[in-house]
Amino acid sequence: MLLKDKIEKHLLEVQKPSRYIGGEVGSVIKDESKVDVRFAFCFPDTYDIGMSHLGMKILYSLTNQRENYWCERCYAPSEDFEAVMRENDIPLYALESLDPIKDFDFIGFTMQYELSYTNVLNMLDLAGIPIFSADRGDELTQIVVAGGPCVCNPEPLADFFDIFILGEGEEVNLELMDLYRKMKQQGATRTEFLEKACQIQGIYVPRFYKYSYGEDGIISKVEPTNGAPAIVKKRIIKDMDKVFYPDNFVVPFTEIVHDRVSVEVLRGCIRGCRFCQAGFIYRPFREKSTDTIFREAKSLCENTGYDEVSLASLSTSDHSDIDPMLTKLIDYTANEKINLSLPSLRMDNFSEALLEKIKKVRKSGLTFAAEGGTQRLRDVINKNVSEDEIMNTCRIAFEGGYSTVKLYFMMGLPTETDEDIVGIADLANRIVDLYYSIDTVRKAGECRCLSVWLHSCRSRSRRFSLNPRIHVK
């Protein structure tokens, strides 16, 4: 029985079968006989989560622009479909062709969070690909690569991957595929290909490094072999206005976590909060011009038919052209009846002018990240937000007509004491008092709540009440 028929036969036995069939609007189908290199882009989590990942959308479209390269998508099946696959000998397959990914030239994983590591191994096992890199032989096929933020510390996964791609993938992915195509035509072996590949900036081939350990079990020496560089430098895109950005997304049949158009407005962050991995690994700060952002938002909305667009970045309100950019986007989205969604905002650059813009698109509450309950702790984590700035931001929001403000705090930060935890409640109380002290609020006689979200580094986020007027989540 053909693999396609086997899949079809069991689809109605599982939840959300549309996760497993491909064929969505915007997905790319190619004539296999004209394709030189096939890339299975794997997200080590379910379709609903992976389909929301912006990096995958960018690299999928970028690779498929090349006529002779075909990038297909592959996601981790959920438990029910995995059981069906194992029972019926259905190997892990790519959604565009429904071909097993073990027949692909590259099997590429994006590593977004550590909890997905075991899913990678399970997906390799489901695909019938040897889990350990050393067991994959010397034939030039099935190159298992990884990229994404977790790759800034690749060693826990070093035995399983042939290649790690450090930094941003828009340029280096195609350079790697070009080299592969050339060497495949020359009949090269896997080792010969990897030796050449590690000369490309951003490519780390873990098998080419020898480690020596001291008696204490700590690494004492790292020696590169096979001509690999001693230091591998990450790749960085220099000009955000020139870098490729898709003008179309795959539009899913089923609901996904972020079911909308996403436009990246900047990369990196001008802040340096000490707890923030993203703030460090996406350096340096680079932004797109308002014209580029507008053009990309418009073409994506037109091509996908989505009625919501969100601005993706680490800190959108730090964009140097934020006011004109929002004005242009709000004019367009309001006209086209498209919803513009904005992420959480910084507390130290929130102005009345920005509030006026936001009021046009956001009817619900405002969300700010204060992170620490006391000035001492905010200084320790380098949050650079003073209490005056927090109170001033809340005052602007309340005077501007908002009666709900959501504040994020973290618990379990290094050096934290009980005083810092109590400080969250004290700060929240002062904000509630500020709310009731504002003339317009008193006259309207309104009574609304302040939400405080606590994120713990040591346990799950919790919700509890410190004051009957405040909801703490």
Ligand code: SF4
């Ligand atoms: S402002 Fe946000 S993104 Fe930037 S470093 Fe701080 S926590 Fe990270």
